[in-house]
Amino acid sequence: MRAVRAAWRGPGRERDLVVQSLKAAGAALLAWVVARNLLGDPMALMAPWVALVLVQATVFGSLRQAGQQCTAICAGTLCASAAQAVTGDPLGALALSVPPLMLLANWPRFGDQGIYAATTAVFTLASGTVSASAVGHRVGQTVLGAVIGVAVNALVLPPVHLRDVRENLTALAREAGEVLHAIAAGLRDGEWDAETAGEWSRAAARLERRRDGLRSARDWSRESLRLTAGPLRGLRRGPLEAPPETDDDHWSRVSAHVTALTRALAVAADGDRTPGPPEAAVLRDYARLLDLVGDACKETAAVRPPGPDSGREAEMQELRGRLQDSLRDHAGDGSPHTAVLGTLLLQVENLWVELIPPPQDG
Known part of the structure; x- marks a missing residue:
């Protein structure tokens, strides 16, 4: 029913x-x-x-x-x-x-x-x-x-498969944001151990499967447009154009960065391989930055994405600056946590570049 x-x-x-x-x-x-x-x-x-x-x-x-x-x-x-x-x-x-x-x-x-x-x-x-x-x-x-x-x-109503591409892109953006929010909640609450990191890795693996679904949907979209008369497509309700293929590349890179982040967290949770996570105050800043990046992912998945949020971007810039200062302090003090913080900061910087557009000149 x-x-x-x-x-x-x-x-x-x-x-x-x-x-x-x-x-x-x-x-x-x-x-x-x-x-x-x-x-x-x-x-x-x-x-x-x-x-x-x-x-x-x-x-x-x-x-x-x-x-x-x-x-x-x-x-x-x-x-x-x-x-x-x-x-x-x-x-x-x-x-x-x-x-x-x-x-x-x-x-x-x-x-x-x-x-x-x-x-x-x-x-x-x-x-x-x-x-x-x-x-x-x-x-x-x-x-x-x-x-x-x-x-x-x-x-008679020729089949045109454009909706699946749009749905898979939307789901990929939404699920990437959900993974980042889950990681942020764990870091903020201090729940960062091997078991939790494994859950994050499994969530990132689901992003990989979603990417496979997107590739399959894109193939169907291309085939459905072959030998399909343009005027007859107008009989179909819904969008007549699929999102550009550059969107596939963009969100594939985002999901790859999320996967790399979960791997880095899994390694950092292994006390035999790394000296352990940075101090709680630094992790709270990092968690807040991940929350904001996750918000950017989920807003992109919305039917009507909101415009640029200058307040959020200012907060992100401030958090980013504080984390970079913390990294410099760790390095200057010879802290054993420098490598871990540097790796985590690199991953969020990669997501930052993909999701936050650079300011326009003029």
Whole structure:
């Protein structure tokens, strides 16, 4: 019921699924009617079958699979018919034709459509109608179904996958901010041990998976725009342009810096490898700076991001200056915590550069 409500409420994955399902059903019905009336086939099986499976997630995918499936079905039909002519027996023809067709099904150029070569051979021999006219009829139905399936997908609300890119970018920005806020809370409360650092590392690993999802969504976006008529895209509700690919690079760098920060914290939590964290006052300043950087991440993820916050940026500058002074003091005193503080400050500086735009001249 939740999916039904989401599809009714507005554009989204659920509504896209409903649209594609109805398009596939409509393509199958149209192919059935055309095959019965034009080809005079009371069964009219192949045309609706092919039309149904070729209403794919992208128009380019439909066209590619149409070529693969038509080739596979033609190969299965011809191979089964030739085997029947040689053996004169359906069982012998099946034994002769199916093994090489199953090997052919594994050819990468067929993609996941290769299995249709073998299943078509089985259907051809089981139907008991193996003749030149029957072969031509079946091939004709296959081509008809492919044309109808591709045409329906391309001309009726063509699928354009731009929303997933936007959603993944928004989620990546929001989740990066949540990780930074979690780290800041732990540092401020003094809860910094190996177990806590491990939790932060696992949260950063989820950012890596989100980056993989973003790359996959970007690939779908590119493919969905191929062979999709521009005027027909206007029939789709929602944004007609995906965010620029430079946004992918930007947030990939941000998530990489967050991951590097969690690694540095995990190393610093290991007392056998480092002398331990800096003093509590320095960590509180550092935690506050991470909070502000996390706020910048989450504001970017908002539907309507707020404008520049001069008060926040001034506070960040002040905290940054205090931390740099603390680093100089640690280095001057020969403190064993200098390396740890320097590493942590480097990571937040990297995030600062990515998230806080430089002031405009003039």
